[in-house]
Amino acid sequence: MSYADFLGMTVREATPGRTVVSLRITPDGLNMHGTAHGGLLFSLADEAFAVISNLEARAVAVETHLSFFRPAREGDELIAVATPERVGRTLATYRVEVRRGGEGEVLALFLGTVARREPSRPSE
Amino acid sequence: MSYADFLGMTVREATPGRTVVSLRITPDGLNMHGTAHGGLLFSLADEAFAVISNLEARAVAVETHLSFFRPAREGDELIAVATPERVGRTLATYRVEVRRGGEGEVLALFLGTVARREPSRPSE
Amino acid sequence: MSYADFLGMTVREATPGRTVVSLRITPDGLNMHGTAHGGLLFSLADEAFAVISNLEARAVAVETHLSFFRPAREGDELIAVATPERVGRTLATYRVEVRRGGEGEVLALFLGTVARREPSRPSE
Amino acid sequence: MSYADFLGMTVREATPGRTVVSLRITPDGLNMHGTAHGGLLFSLADEAFAVISNLEARAVAVETHLSFFRPAREGDELIAVATPERVGRTLATYRVEVRRGGEGEVLALFLGTVARREPSRPSE
Numbered sequence: 001m002s003y004a005d006f007l008g009m010t011v012r013e014a015t016p017g018r019t020v021v022s023l024r025i026t027p028d029g030l031n032m033h034g035t036a037h038g039g040l041l042f043s044l045a046d047e048a049f050a051v052i053s054n055l056e057a058r059a060v061a062v063e064t065h066l067s068f069f070r071p072a073r074e075g076d077e078l079i080a081v082a083t084p085e086r087v088g089r090t091l092a093t094y095r096v097e098v099r100r101g102g103e104g105e106v107l108a109l110f111l112g113t114v115a116r117r118e119p120s121r122p123s124e
Numbered sequence: 125m126s127y128a129d130f131l132g133m134t135v136r137e138a139t140p141g142r143t144v145v146s147l148r149i150t151p152d153g154l155n156m157h158g159t160a161h162g163g164l165l166f167s168l169a170d171e172a173f174a175v176i177s178n179l180e181a182r183a184v185a186v187e188t189h190l191s192f193f194r195p196a197r198e199g200d201e202l203i204a205v206a207t208p209e210r211v212g213r214t215l216a217t218y219r220v221e222v223r224r225g226g227e228g229e230v231l232a233l234f235l236g237t238v239a240r241r242e243p244s245r246p247s248e
Numbered sequence: 249m250s251y252a253d254f255l256g257m258t259v260r261e262a263t264p265g266r267t268v269v270s271l272r273i274t275p276d277g278l279n280m281h282g283t284a285h286g287g288l289l290f291s292l293a294d295e296a297f298a299v300i301s302n303l304e305a306r307a308v309a310v311e312t313h314l315s316f317f318r319p320a321r322e323g324d325e326l327i328a329v330a331t332p333e334r335v336g337r338t339l340a341t342y343r344v345e346v347r348r349g350g351e352g353e354v355l356a357l358f359l360g361t362v363a364r365r366e367p368s369r370p371s372e
Numbered sequence: 373m374s375y376a377d378f379l380g381m382t383v384r385e386a387t388p389g390r391t392v393v394s395l396r397i398t399p400d401g402l403n404m405h406g407t408a409h410g411g412l413l414f415s416l417a418d419e420a421f422a423v424i425s426n427l428e429a430r431a432v433a434v435e436t437h438l439s440f441f442r443p444a445r446e447g448d449e450l451i452a453v454a455t456p457e458r459v460g461r462t463l464a465t466y467r468v469e470v471r472r473g474g475e476g477e478v479l480a481l482f483l484g485t486v487a488r489r490e491p492s493r494p495s496e
Contacts (some may be wrong), residue, residue: 003161006152028130031174036172037127038185039167046163050155060192061162063435063485065313067187067361068343069334083333085357086317091434091487093315093357109333109341111359113435114424115463115487186339187311189437191465191485208480210441215310215363217439217481218260221487233457233465235483237311237439239339239363252410254375254400279422283374287418287435291411298403298410309410309439315435 004047008058011051013077014079019052019082025074036072045096048082050063050078059114067109076100078107088115128171131164135175143176143206149198162177167210169220169234172206174220176220183216191233200224204233214240252295253335256289261298267300267330273322273340284320293344293358296330307340307362315357318349324348326355376419379412384425384451391424392452397446408444416481417468420454424466431464431486439481450474450479462488 004011004021007029013020014032023029023044046064053059072078076082079102096110128135128145131153147153147168150226155161170188177183196202203226209217220234251257252259252307253287261268271277271292293311301307320326327350328366333341376383376393378400385392395401395416403409415482427432444450451474457465468482 001152001166003153003155007163012453024169028125029127032178037167038169038188039131039163039170040127042170042188043161043163046161046166054156063189064162064166065187065189065193065359066332067359068185069336069341079163085315086354088317093317102158106334109359111313111315111357177384189313189483191483193458193460193465207437211476212441219442230458233483235439235481249400251401251403251412255411276373279375285415285418286422286436287379287411287415288375290414290418290441291409291437294409294411295416302404311437311439312410312414313435313437316433329373 003018003043009044009047014051014055015074016052016055017083019048021048021051021080022077024077025072027067027074030074036076038068040110041072041098042066042110043076044078045098046112047093048080048096049110049112051083052084053092057116059116061115062115063111064112067111069109070105070107072100074108085111092116127167130216131167131173138175138179140176140179140216141207143172143177144163145172145175147202149196149200154198160200161237162192163170165188165196165202165222165232166234168202170236171220172219172220173202173234176208177216177238178207181240183240186237186239188234189238193233194229194231196224196231216240220239251291254274255291257292258293260297262299262303263287264300265331266304267297268341269296270325272325273320275322278322284324286316289320289326289356290314290358292326292328293346294360296328296344297342297358297359297360298332300332302342305364307364310363312358314362317357318321318353318355320348320355333359339365373429375415378426379415381416381419386423386427388424389429389455391454393420393423395448398443399446408448410440410468412450413444413470413480414425414438414482416450416452417470417480418484420452420468420486421466421482424454424456425464425486429488431488434485436482436484441481442477442479444479457483462487480486
């Protein structure tokens with residue numbers, strides 16, 4: 001099972017202009033304060049970042065920044081929406097918002113940069 | 125089970141000057157490229173950051189930065205070592221290095237800032 | 249003369265929802281490669297961030313992230329547009345885009361977080 | 373005059389293992405609160421980052437993170453010390469501490485990543 005499956009993520013949408021991944025918070029996702037672990041929010045955002053950045057290239061993550069705005073709780077459905085900030089030939093930067101539900105508050109804001117290699121060919 | 129337990133983390137050392145958390149990478153920690161998912165490396169670093177920052181205060185994460193240097197693979201033991209960069213009254217910043225084994229290469233470098241509230245009393 | 253004046257910045261717009269600061273690149277703003285120094289782009293973005301974050305509070309910068317997308321050149325007019333990502337009681341995060349001209353390409357993307365104290369009173 | 377000269381910077385040391393740049397804060401470096409502008413601290417750190425990263429390659433900045441720890445004041449001498457975190461073939465990450473004086477407190481902590489091209493030849 002992949003890490004994304006292990007944490008219960010579902011890819012809802014995967015296009016170069018917008019990629020959406022979700023998960024529902026279970027007791028296994030909580031930290032010492034009883035709220036969602038920062039690592040869980042990051043993992044969801046990072047999966048959306050990995051999916052979107054690999055759609056048209058072979059992408060390797062260089063760095064990421066994450067701001068935490070509000071806590072998430074058990075039972076919440078988290079939705080990560082990734083969009084491109086700038087896609088260049090060798091580098092690309094994406095923004096990912098992690099929301100509580102589809103139209104809910106932004107809980108965390110992720111920004112990530114990848115190094116891009118040429119796209120995989122269909123025959124590979 | 126907490127998120128840290130769910131991912132198989134062990135706190136090896138927990139002092140305000142140095143906190144160490146480890147895990148061994150299983151198939152459940154891999155991404156689409158067959159290497160450790162960025163979210164797993166972040167989660168380990170973030171746990172070390174959470175533990176060290178909560179030893180002497182009630183800390184809430186504000187933001188984190190993560191640089192990825194080298195890939196990690198199934199079977200690798202990851203060691204996250206957190207140390208303080210600057211601890212102020214209301215804000216504190218910590219550095220976490222994620223290494224392959226105790227003396228191994230640095231795979232990822234994490235920097236995180238928390239907002240601090242006064243420490244919990246023992247009677248609480 | 250303040251630093252913003254020293255570097256030739258002009259505040260074009262200053263509201264809590266959108267603040268705009270500009271400057272034109274002179275030979276004094278160039279680096280060893282003959283393009284605008286990263287410090288100049290940052291300084292412009294940071295000024296927009298300082299202005300917007302101090303309109304309704306006394307704000308102190310905690311951390312900033314800057315991604316460089318494209319080089320800027322002598323003679324270019326740089327426009328920094330700051331908007332709020334999230335404004336809380338004690339912390340606030342802003343996004344600043346640095347563009348070449350008003351509708352031009354995004355040259356750099358800045359994200360910054362402040363700690364907020366209560367607003368200064370008029371009588372202070 | 374280059375930007376670094378315009379702001380009064382002096383390169384004290386320039387080796388791949390450690391690069392040091394300094395400046396003294398004048399009234400032209402102050403912000404609306406009467407302390408050193410964040411852009412000035414960043415510019416100094418960014419110059420040390422540019423110098424160290426270009427010693428053995430042609431380097432282009434990708435992204436930077438800056439944490440502000442303590443304010444700097446008029447008359448303070450700022451010393452930026454850059455050291456490598458990790459130097460790879462196509463990417464490199466450096467740490468820069470900005471201190472008040474040579475052995476003084478850390479005022480700001482900078483982390484930056486460059487994309488590296490092959491080094492310039494002497495004949496170029």
